[in-house]
Amino acid sequence: MTEVDEFAAETADYDITPLLQPFRIRHLELRNRFVMPGMQRWWCVDGAPDHRMVEYYRRRVLGGAALIISESCTVDHPSATKNPTFARMSPETREAWRACVAGVHEAGGAMFMQLWHQGGVNYGGDAEVNPEFVALSPSGLSAPGQPFGRAATEADLSSLKRAYVQGALDAMEVGADGVELHCAHGFLLDQFLWPQTNLRTDRYGGPAITDRATFVAELTEAVRAATGPDFVISVRISQWKESDYDARIVDEPDQLGQLVRLLRSAGADIFHMSARRFWTPEWEGSDLGLAGWAKSFTDAAVIGVGSVGLDVDVMASLNGGEGRATGASRIDELVRRFQRGDFDLISVGRSQIGDPEWVAKMTDHRIPDIRAFRAGDIALGDDVMSA
Numbered sequence: 567m568t569e570v571d572e573f574a575a576e577t578a579d580y581d582i583t584p585l586l587q588p589f590r591i592r593h594l595e596l597r598n599r600f601v602m603p604g605m606q607r608w609w610c611v612d613g614a615p616d617h618r619m620v621e622y623y624r625r626r627v628l629g630g631a632a633l634i635i636s637e638s639c640t641v642d643h644p645s646a647t648k649n650p651t652f653a654r655m656s657p658e659t660r661e662a663w664r665a666c667v668a669g670v671h672e673a674g675g676a677m678f679m680q681l682w683h684q685g686g687v688n689y690g691g692d693a694e695v696n697p698e699f700v701a702l703s704p705s706g707l708s709a710p711g712q713p714f715g716r717a718a719t720e721a722d723l724s725s726l727k728r729a730y731v732q733g734a735l736d737a738m739e740v741g742a743d744g745v746e747l748h749c750a751h752g753f754l755l756d757q758f759l760w761p762q763t764n765l766r767t768d769r770y771g772g773p774a775i776t777d778r779a780t781f782v783a784e785l786t787e788a789v790r791a792a793t794g795p796d797f798v799i800s801v802r803i804s805q806w807k808e809s810d811y812d813a814r815i816v817d818e819p820d821q822l823g824q825l826v827r828l829l830r831s832a833g834a835d836i837f838h839m840s841a842r843r844f845w846t847p848e849w850e851g852s853d854l855g856l857a858g859w860a861k862s863f864t865d866a867a868v869i870g871v872g873s874v875g876l877d878v879d880v881m882a883s884l885n886g887g888e889g890r891a892t893g894a895s896r897i898d899e900l901v902r903r904f905q906r907g908d909f910d911l912i913s914v915g916r917s918q919i920g921d922p923e924w925v926a927k928m929t930d931h932r933i934p935d936i937r938a939f940r941a942g943d944i945a946l947g948d949d950v951m952s953a
């Protein structure tokens with residue numbers, strides 16, 4: 567019997583009801599604690615979601631999710647990406663996003679648009695689509711020691727800020743309940759937070775996390791000022807990067823506290839703490855994960871995430887590794903952490919790709935009916951992801 571089987575047997579009588587309580591953030595009432603996090607599906611045409619995506623998001627709400635976060639959607643800036651299969655928020659794509667949001671609302675859910683810029687990350691395909699494309703990043707690096715594109719000037723940063731603000735206004739205009747600023751996984755905003763990719767000596771860089779977070783804080787403030795008091799702003803943060811699973815933006819809890827407090831005072835309502843496994847302790851001496859640590863420093867809402875319902879992590883899946891659905895396994899641990907106050911909401915990614923009714927089936931104890939997520943559900947072409 568594997569560790570997972572043993573755990574599943576122990577938790578056959580799991581109780582998920584604590585996660586079914588509603589939750590309020592500003593004006594927004596979520597009917598339970600389950601979130602579908604941003605996940606690119608590579609179905610966009612010239613940045614616009616096609617008809618499949620309307621149905622895809624709507625079905626996850628009908629299947630139980632309270633909040634849908636769109637796949638990473640680039641801001642309308644020439645340096646954001648030139649890959650046409652990546653989602654974009656721009657005047658040309660607004661109507662298509664409006665249809666996605668309307669579908670989610672009709673089904674009884676809420677939706678945020680995730681605003682993204684790939685920064686210096688060297689995704690394959692860009693150069694082929696547009697040879698003029700120049701990647702912008704804090705210090706002209708794709709990853710530590712790997713030059714790509716160029717460092718953003720102060721003028722670039724001003725225009726990037728305007729693009730994020732416009733993206734947030736567009737999200738509001740299409741009816742979204744909020745935005746999520748993608749500051750994770752090694753992309754533009756995370757490249758500011760990561761000391762190895764932010765070598766700047768101006769006010770956007772420096773040894774302290776509060777120095778390196780200056781651009782993210784200014785952006786959050788600008789989005790808050792433009793969108794007013796009712797719009798929800800989530801900030802997604804990770805330690806790990808697609809290019810380096812052991813990377814760190816902060817070495818100690820106190821530094822995480824400084825980051826969370828800075829962004830909270832800039833206007834963030836939610837911290838979506840991206841970890842590959844929700845149960846992994848972030849620092850020795852405590853079993854708190856990244857979400858639990860963030861929550862210990864803030865009155866803002868916190869979203870946890872990481873391998874709920876699966877025995878392999880996201881990057882193993884993205885690299886084609888096959889895992890198994892774990893059914894009830896670790897659900898007790900998830901609920902224990904939730905009831906302890908480690909997080910307010912929980913993201914379930916791949917499990918909800920695998921089965922749009924994952925939340926409903928878990929709620930109704932219909933585990934044998936769950937369609938297990940398979941790596942083939944998200945098969946990637948090499949041309950899409952080379953980082």
Ligand SMILES: Cc1cc2nc3c(=O)[nH]c(=O)nc-3n(C[C@H](O)[C@H](O)[C@H](O)COP(=O)(O)O)c2cc1C
Nearest residue numbers: 603604605606637638872873874880914915916944
């Ligand atoms: C196919 C795929 C695409 C993803 N795209 C994004 C994305 O656009 N934005 C983002 O913040 N995270 C993205 N992620 C990470 C997920 O949001 C989530 O953090 C990760 O899958 C871990 O959750 P899980 O273990 O429940 O799947 C993606 C993950 C997958 C599997």
